[in-house]
Amino acid sequence: MKGKIFIIEDEASIVQLIQHNLEKEGFVVSSSLNGNEGLKELKKFEPNLLLLDWMLPDLSGIDICKNIRRDSNFKSLPIIMLTAKGEEEDKIKGLESGVDDYVTKPFSFNELSARIKAVLRRSDPKVVANELIFEDLKLDRTEKRVFRSDKEIQLGPTEFRLLEFFLTNPKRVYSRDQILETVWPNNVNVESRTIDVHIRRLRQSINIEGKKELIRTVRAAGYSLI
Amino acid sequence: MKGKIFIIEDEASIVQLIQHNLEKEGFVVSSSLNGNEGLKELKKFEPNLLLLDWMLPDLSGIDICKNIRRDSNFKSLPIIMLTAKGEEEDKIKGLESGVDDYVTKPFSFNELSARIKAVLRRSDPKVVANELIFEDLKLDRTEKRVFRSDKEIQLGPTEFRLLEFFLTNPKRVYSRDQILETVWPNNVNVESRTIDVHIRRLRQSINIEGKKELIRTVRAAGYSLI
DNA sequence: TCTTAATGTTACAGAAATATTACAAATTAA
């Protein structure tokens, strides 16, 4: 279950962009174009996180923050502040008045999304599942569990990291050296053939009856998740 | 055991909202849309708390309060008054005629719920359990008790905090360091292996005959509540 | 088809991580 996000921002085009994209990611989103109204609506909406523009026509971001922190029901509502470039002092004020993170305009939606998730993961882990999915394979990073077709699979630590690595870039072929560099702790010396053995172990674990092989061998190149 | 709440409020939509949400929280709720009828029903229903709209078509909130306080069976019934914005003088009158708290419309359900619980905790602590539940495991924070399948379990202080911690985020894997940071008082120096021992003690206490293990070891990562 | 290089498979010993136990010091209750 994804969380609820409220936006207070006076530029309608920005609101629209953010709202649309967040909804596509499964969040429930509501918004307001000005501070006073926004505060009221926010308290009715009860979001898990607030995106707050720092420069509003009526109320300043600081005032809104203060108001929110004073209300016992929203004392710990995570706030990400949206600030225009160069408003350095605002960032400082913002952090002082209890903002959790800030994003500088113009920003890419990906950046915003990543920060939202990071903040939510800290404050309210339940609302942001942290999983990697590929076909019928699912790896849950917070619970450290792996499922194939909803059937749980037990993996050792190395196989888990290995699969996690492949899942971050499905279909891409990685050489043994690349795998070693990323999946193994730095400065360890392991034979590159050792990877073959771990690949075998991983294959054995995730290949369940009747389902297709998920790891592809690319001769002279390496391995990939199909 | 959660308590019984009676609502006297003439706006049906508000009643419906509150009633539905309170029931979802485990309260038993009954309501009436007008004062005279409400008073009668209330006395039959014998609630632990009354939510009372201040502006009713027939009887005023003050009249209802007086009536209730005159009745020896309901002298100490906690009352939360619902008041429209700006009716400041009503709040004062309300508090004078023995209201325990008030909430201004429009309000968020969370706010109302928090106030209800606060009032009940003062007047009748038994009916607002402050408990964490996971499967057949129950931890009562106010009473500091733990139950597995309704059988009480004795835990030392550290094991209690440890279990409380796991219960706030079931299924999530925590590293020994994270556990140390959160469960132990700040700035103590404890070996991270010490946690293993406490986990063992906790396991021993909460694992009762015939019931499944509830704490999962995740190699190279930490522990989680299943 | 033969050759060869690359990958697959297996077994195993050592390593690493966790479980368990016992105990002494510290804390709390009686």
Next chain:
DNA sequence: TTAATTTGTAATATTTCTGTAACATTAAGA
């Protein structure tokens, strides 16, 4: 105060994981 409980640690036991080597199989080009 004494007794009882709780805590942290170290020592030991147990389990699980890892890397490697040896051997088997496969693929692709000559």
